[in-house]
Amino acid sequence: MSGATSVPGGGTPAAARGGPAGTPAPRRRRAPFGAPVVLLAPFLLLFTACTLIPIGYAVYLSLFSERRSGLGFGGATTQVFTGLGNYARALGDAAFRDGFWNTAQYCLLYIPLMLGLSLAVALLLDSALARAKRFFQLALFLPHAVPGIIAALVWTYLYTPGISPVIDALNSTGAQVDVFGHPLPAIVNIAVWEWTGYNMVIFYAALQAIPREVLEAAVVDGAGPLRTAFSVKIPLIRASVVMVGLFTVIGSLQLFTEPVILHDVAPGVVSTWTPNMYAYSAAFERNDYGLAAASSVILALVAAALSFVVTRFTRGRDEKRAGKRTPKPTEHRTETAR
Amino acid sequence: MSSTLTPVRPAADTAAPPRRRPWTLSKTAVNGALVLATLYTLLPLGWLLTASAKNTADLIGGRSLGAGNFHLGQNLHDLATTGDGIYFRWYLNSLLYAGIGALLCALICVGAGYAFHVYGFPGKEKLFGVVLLGVLVPTTALALPMYLLASQLHIVNTYWAVLLPSLVNPFGVYLARVFCAGYLPGETLEAARMDGASELRIFWSIGLKMVMPGFVTIFLFQFTAIWNNFFLPLVMLSDNRLFPVSLGLYTWNAQTHAFPEYYPLVVTGSLLAILPLVIAFVLLQRHWKAGMTAGSVK
Numbered sequence: 001m002s003g004a005t006s007v008p009g010g011g012t013p014a015a016a017r018g019g020p021a022g023t024p025a026p027r028r029r030r031a032p033f034g035a036p037v038v039l040l041a042p043f044l045l046l047f048t049a050c051t052l053i054p055i056g057y058a059v060y061l062s063l064f065s066e067r068r069s070g071l072g073f074g075g076a077t078t079q080v081f082t083g084l085g086n087y088a089r090a091l092g093d094a095a096f097r098d099g100f101w102n103t104a105q106y107c108l109l110y111i112p113l114m115l116g117l118s119l120a121v122a123l124l125l126d127s128a129l130a131r132a133k134r135f136f137q138l139a140l141f142l143p144h145a146v147p148g149i150i151a152a153l154v155w156t157y158l159y160t161p162g163i164s165p166v167i168d169a170l171n172s173t174g175a176q177v178d179v180f181g182h183p184l185p186a187i188v189n190i191a192v193w194e195w196t197g198y199n200m201v202i203f204y205a206a207l208q209a210i211p212r213e214v215l216e217a218a219v220v221d222g223a224g225p226l227r228t229a230f231s232v233k234i235p236l237i238r239a240s241v242v243m244v245g246l247f248t249v250i251g252s253l254q255l256f257t258e259p260v261i262l263h264d265v266a267p268g269v270v271s272t273w274t275p276n277m278y279a280y281s282a283a284f285e286r287n288d289y290g291l292a293a294a295s296s297v298i299l300a301l302v303a304a305a306l307s308f309v310v311t312r313f314t315r316g317r318d319e320k321r322a323g324k325r326t327p328k329p330t331e332h333r334t335e336t337a338r
Numbered sequence: 339m340s341s342t343l344t345p346v347r348p349a350a351d352t353a354a355p356p357r358r359r360p361w362t363l364s365k366t367a368v369n370g371a372l373v374l375a376t377l378y379t380l381l382p383l384g385w386l387l388t389a390s391a392k393n394t395a396d397l398i399g400g401r402s403l404g405a406g407n408f409h410l411g412q413n414l415h416d417l418a419t420t421g422d423g424i425y426f427r428w429y430l431n432s433l434l435y436a437g438i439g440a441l442l443c444a445l446i447c448v449g450a451g452y453a454f455h456v457y458g459f460p461g462k463e464k465l466f467g468v469v470l471l472g473v474l475v476p477t478t479a480l481a482l483p484m485y486l487l488a489s490q491l492h493i494v495n496t497y498w499a500v501l502l503p504s505l506v507n508p509f510g511v512y513l514a515r516v517f518c519a520g521y522l523p524g525e526t527l528e529a530a531r532m533d534g535a536s537e538l539r540i541f542w543s544i545g546l547k548m549v550m551p552g553f554v555t556i557f558l559f560q561f562t563a564i565w566n567n568f569f570l571p572l573v574m575l576s577d578n579r580l581f582p583v584s585l586g587l588y589t590w591n592a593q594t595h596a597f598p599e600y601y602p603l604v605v606t607g608s609l610l611a612i613l614p615l616v617i618a619f620v621l622l623q624r625h626w627k628a629g630m631t632a633g634s635v636k
Binding site: 039046054055061117129144148150151154202206208225256279293296307 | 364365368369371372375376378379380382383385386389397398399446447449450452453454457459469472474475476477478479480482483484485486487502503505506508511536537538541562565566568569573583584585587588591592595601604605608611612615616618619620623626627630631
């Protein structure tokens, strides 16, 4: 694709001038011949091999079913084209639909909680009153250094009566806490613990990038700290909030590690508790690759649809707000002057 | 920040005294809330630290740690000897997957990001758009088809099966392009071109050096991602001598029901498994903050 740069042209060293980015000065093209190809090829090859081809292969596999000829043992398997049959089987399976229902409940609880918490902590850290900002940032970020599987293990132990000091302390006060009877909040808590600090750092970085004059103007206009946070700071870092929201939605759909660990101890978490667990069990417990591929494709399509909705919805709001926001400060000023 | 400026606004819709009170209160409130949030993130790690010094009976009995029952040394010894020291083999595997994978991945990403920043070619922004779309692909949805492809190629259950997919990070390419735009002054490249350096030479000895902070950032994030990855090795590997730590601990944890003596092994093994990343994040604060900033601003 980038081989098209090999337009023969004046190859003098002086021709190698021109802006570094974007400006395709025709005289410049001969000098970098080959270099962009060499630099881009490793990534593009691996991207093709590990992203594009698997997507295509998943779609292909999802259209076939394996049929055993003969009596099972050692009998040759033949692939039979079944069209959308695997999709119908996946969507017709109550376990698969339950997985989506569990994920939806998880998203409804987890996303507002985590986004709210990380925004709140970022705003607190951004306020002039906070002390030891470097320490807090590091300490809050640290769970990101813990592999998801270990976070899930540690929290599972902290949920287990007998092992957990927290549960034991609660039980000794007479409150009978049964975490494993309520797997959804238990899993949400693990995810909140893992991701709040990470996203807080993103929000904090964006807050620090807000020009100081803007905040001073807000103060001059009489906005208190809460008003500044909600009417100035949060709207200004909306791009970051949208990006984090998008990645959180995509990540939530792939929920796997935490429920797999809880599956061992919480009876409510079945082996097909999320769509991803369903695909895994279809492939490795039932050896039904067509069904596994179809459910992976459905999951990816849902992720694509949700990303589209998130970006579309927020972009629409962006445009509306952008039109509105400019007159706002003056409007406010006349109000206070009155 | 506003206390010096507040007198500027004389009359507000609300009376002055009730507004001042939350202001003075909030200094303790703000820092108190931050301390609470920090306790939430650090206490589970603190529990892991103390639990790793307990033996099976104290761990399951929930007895608190004292000088008399400090068994960290015994636990480490068990960790090193169980299954012929398989744990440290997993540890080395993790270092290998994450170290080599992140190094190559960072190099590949910086190369691609540099090319996107420096050169103009037809269809460049379209291609970059495809890369950005790649960021949104759910990686676990790819793992199963990748496993089936790998089994066709007979590389399932080899180092390659985990290493190769770890080299791809579209977000790293995006970050690398942002870093190149920030760190690479066009004039320097021009000067090198005037001196007759070849384009690849310019990338290798000037471009790469100048975006080194970005390189370290991408390396750090990819190292973390590979070290923490669980689904891909779970799908790809069945030979436990190829397992990374995450997968090894998972298989041990599955045995704790039948054999409670695995509990201290899992706990102590978990503690050791998070140490390299905790140390890296403490030492390289500038780099991960730079990565988060570059990712957040656009």
